[in-house]
Amino acid sequence: MADVAAIAGVSGQTVSRVVNDSPRVDPSTRARVEAAMAELGYRPHRAARALRTGRTHTIGLLVSTLATVGNSRMLQAVADAAAARGYALTVVTLAVPADVSRAFERLREQGVDGVVALNEATAAVRDAAIAPGMRLVVVDSPPDQRFATVQTAHADGARLAVEHLLALGHDTVSHVAGPADSYAAAERERGWRDALSAAGRTTPGVLRGDWSSVSGAAVGPLLADSGATAVFCANDQMALGVLRALADRGREVPRDVSVVGFDDVADSAQYRPALTTVRQDFDALAERAVARLVRAIEAGEAGGRDLVPTSLIVRASTAQPRS
Known part of the structure; x- marks a missing residue:
């Protein structure tokens, strides 16, 4: 540290402030110290710092x-x-x-x-x-x-999904929920229920998965056989499974059934068809x-x-x- 201070033309305390990312260092001074550190190959010792700072x-x-x-x-x-x-x-x-x-x-x-x-x-x-x-x-x-x-804001996101489907003209919206012990899943289910209740629509029975596309595919046939025209899935992975199961049953998306997911994972725009979803940041x-x-x-x-x-x-x- 003393060598860094000498090359940069500053005090040892200033070098310490730069190392600890203190805001109390002029930008030009910080640049000189960092250049000196790079020239000497100086690296802070994490273990030693932990002993000093706790x-x-x-x-x-x-x-x-x-x-x-x-x-x-x-x-x-x-x-x-x-x-x-x-x-x-x-x-x-x-x-x-x-x-x-x-x-x-x-x-x-x-x-x-x-x-x-x-x-x-x-x-x-x-x-x-x-x-x-x-x-x-x-x-x-x-x-x-x-x-x-x-x-x-899981419940708010679920309400956005349901309101979108109702605005398109669907009578009600089925739901593929996440695991029963998940707070996020419970909040998304709450938002789905609240949106249907506020619109005066009937609430179908919940179908539950485990976040995986496999679990979505497992409940997909039940959705197809129920005559559902709109489905809100608690995540995009389960929505992917639902899309596959509906296709296997001859139910075309979105002509026969509209599907919305949740998360907006990187691949959701590449699903077939591209998935309408709630973006989680x-x-x-x-x-x-x-x-x-x-x-x-x-x-x-x-x-x-x-x-x-x-x-x-x-x-x-x-x-x-x-x-």
């Missing part, structure tokens, strides 16, 4: 599975948001809900400064004892005084979760709630019902 600049990510498209997309988004703030990421998967205390302990042993819990893992977190001092942000959870929450969700966690770590700001809005993306899988 922080490792590492955050934990607690997730039940990375097999779903939504969770894998959130992993990438959280990793990007953390890296932008100079934080590394440690991932722990939760095999069964009862392991949540053990998962927290593993993260503590790895010295994380705080934890983001995702989606299906949040139910286990809500039921677990949260250790004092644990900095925690939970994605997709009801408000809780013990931790900050960040969630997509994974990048914004991860950014707000990491931002809240970093504020808790660095400024002691605890609690709070963020709600990330959704939007309807209309493509070729929805149309007016056949007369």
